[in-house]
Amino acid sequence: MRYISTRGRAPELGFDDVLLAGLANDGGLYLPAAWPQFSKADFAAMAGLDYPALAARVIAPFVVGSVIEKDLEDLTRQAYSSFTHKAVAPLKQLGANDWLVELFHGPTLAFKDYALQAVGLMFDRVLQARGSRITIVGATSGDTGSAAIEATKNRAAVDIFILHPEGRTSDVQRRQMTTVSANNVHNIAVKGTFDDCQDMVKAMFADASFRADMNLSAVNSINWARIMAQVVYYIWAGLAVGAPHRPVAFSVPTGNFGNVFAGYVAHRMGLPVAKFIVGSNSNDILTRFFETGAMTMEGVQPTLSPSMDIQVSSNFERLLFESLGRDGAAVARLMDQSKQSGSYTVPDAAYKEMLKLFTGARLDDAGTKRVIGEVYAGTGELIDPHSAVGVHAGRAARLDPAIPRLTLATAHPAKFPAAVEAATGVHPPLPPQLADLFERTERFTTLPNDLDDVKKFVRSHARKA
Ligand SMILES: *Cc1c(COP(=O)(O)O)cnc(C)c1O
Numbered sequence: 001m002r003y004i005s006t007r008g009r010a011p012e013l014g015f016d017d018v019l020l021a022g023l024a025n026d027g028g029l030y031l032p033a034a035w036p037q038f039s040k041a042d043f044a045a046m047a048g049l050d051y052p053a054l055a056a057r058v059i060a061p062f063v064v065g066s067v068i069e070k071d072l073e074d075l076t077r078q079a080y081s082s083f084t085h086k087a088v089a090p091l092k093q094l095g096a097n098d099w100l101v102e103l104f105h106g107p108t109l110a111f112k113d114y115a116l117q118a119v120g121l122m123f124d125r126v127l128q129a130r131g132s133r134i135t136i137v138g139a140t141s142g143d144t145g146s147a148a149i150e151a152t153k154n155r156a157a158v159d160i161f162i163l164h165p166e167g168r169t170s171d172v173q174r175r176q177m178t179t180v181s182a183n184n185v186h187n188i189a190v191k192g193t194f195d196d197c198q199d200m201v202k203a204m205f206a207d208a209s210f211r212a213d214m215n216l217s218a219v220n221s222i223n224w225a226r227i228m229a230q231v232v233y234y235i236w237a238g239l240a241v242g243a244p245h246r247p248v249a250f251s252v253p254t255g256n257f258g259n260v261f262a263g264y265v266a267h268r269m270g271l272p273v274a275k276f277i278v279g280s281n282s283n284d285i286l287t288r289f290f291e292t293g294a295m296t297m298e299g300v301q302p303t304l305s306p307s308m309d310i311q312v313s314s315n316f317e318r319l320l321f322e323s324l325g326r327d328g329a330a331v332a333r334l335m336d337q338s339k340q341s342g343s344y345t346v347p348d349a350a351y352k353e354m355l356k357l358f359t360g361a362r363l364d365d366a367g368t369k370r371v372i373g374e375v376y377a378g379t380g381e382l383i384d385p386h387s388a389v390g391v392h393a394g395r396a397a398r399l400d401p402a403i404p405r406l407t408l409a410t411a412h413p414a415k416f417p418a419a420v421e422a423a424t425g426v427h428p429p430l431p432p433q434l435a436d437l438f439e440r441t442e443r444f445t446t447l448p449n450d451l452d453d454v455k456k457f458v459r460s461h462a463r464k465a
Contacts, residue, residue, distance in 0.1 A: 141306060174442075227262045249397075279362075281303040281363060285311070293351040363393070371392045
């Protein structure tokens with residue numbers, strides 16, 4: 001499979017190079033040159049597979065020609081072997097035709113594990129085949145850092161450095177990163193804010209010689225491989241409630257548009273989907289977009305669902321590219337405009353096309369607590385604040401009740417215990433594998449908010465790029 005950039009000016013690459021590159025060198029994001037297709041019969045034949053077998057089937061057409069093509073099912077079996085629920089992504093029924101897809105049974109209790117556990121193994125295989133190594137650097141305010149660390153710990157060809165703002169992540173989130181004991185994992189507590197951390201990561205990538213010396217790589221959601229691995233659970237959940245014989249709807253709490261874009265890919269591959277409902281918290285840039293056709297940046301407000309506290313939805317560029325008939329030059333123009341003025345408007349025909357498949361709804365913190373309480377009272381299930389935004393959005397869309405509605409539950413309630421307890425009176429316990437999290441030893445290095453200090457640390461601790 002060949003991959004092309006959404007801005008139309010980067011070289012076409014195969015899967016292995018796309019995996020290592022992350023961002024295209026014209027500033028765009030990679031997408032497959034053509035969408036693989038599954039027929040109704042293909043989908044029907046997938047219905048009895050377990051999650052790792054389905055994952056291998058869904059990923060296969062995207063990695064034709066890659067070193068991971070061979071023994072792909074071994075890779076997916078290994079990736080999901082540490083998940084604590086036998087079904088990997090179980091469905092729970094909330095009401096008639098109303099389902100929760102639980103995506104929090106991986107090692108760090110958020111949906112990011114479903115992609116990163118597989119992507120970590122892909123990095124290792126590709127790097128071993130090439131005899132090279134990479135240094136991953138990333139900034140995190142919460143879930144991404146721990147999921148990336150769990151996915152790359154002890155991998156021979158990878159060193160990982162995760163920057164977090166000292167004292168500004170939750171205790172559960174920090175401990176999930178700092179209690180991992182592996183000599184290729186380096187946690188750096190920066191005396192600064194999340195934005196300071198992110199600026200330093202960007203500066204390291206912008207320094208061409210540092211980037212080349214260290215073979216820097218990123219694992220954020222602009223990496224195509226993450227989207228690809230997320231397509232699997234859309235097909236998994238759709239098949240479980242009657243696809244391909246009837247259309248289904250997905251409600252997705254989203255920030256960067258990465259997760260819901262994976263659903264769109266499943267649809268383009270042939271899964272019948274009536275609607276994607278995009279749930280936002282008070283940082284509602286996407287909901288405002290679907291209401292108006294204009295994408296306008298505003299400041300970020302902290303909420304109870306911090307993993308969706310974003311200002312820019314970087315993966316939206318992929319949908320834009322598809323909706324503009326894959327016109328990379330047109331995408332590049334809109335992105336330039338966005339950079340200059342903080343706003344752009346999508347041409348009317350493309351906007352109307354998007355509305356056939358997408359709609360949005362927002363929920364503020366008071367509403368989030370209310371929904372967590374209602375779901376608990378009505379079903380006995382504890383849900384986390386991100387999932388509550390999804391449940392609300394699904395209901396607000398008022399679709400035909402005959403269409404099965406699948407809400408993606410993106411985090412375990414124990415990751416956000418304060419909000420859940422405030423809404424229900426119940427303190428959600430950590431699952432057994434993390435029950436001793438607060439007794440484990442933390443390991444991290446505190447550094448000043450200074451780029452040179454951080455670079456020096458990375459240089460001296462990376463085994464060798
Ligand atoms: C990362 C994250 C999200 C947002 O995912 P996107 O891919 O940015 O849409 C939602 N919920 C949780 C719990 C997350 O960790």
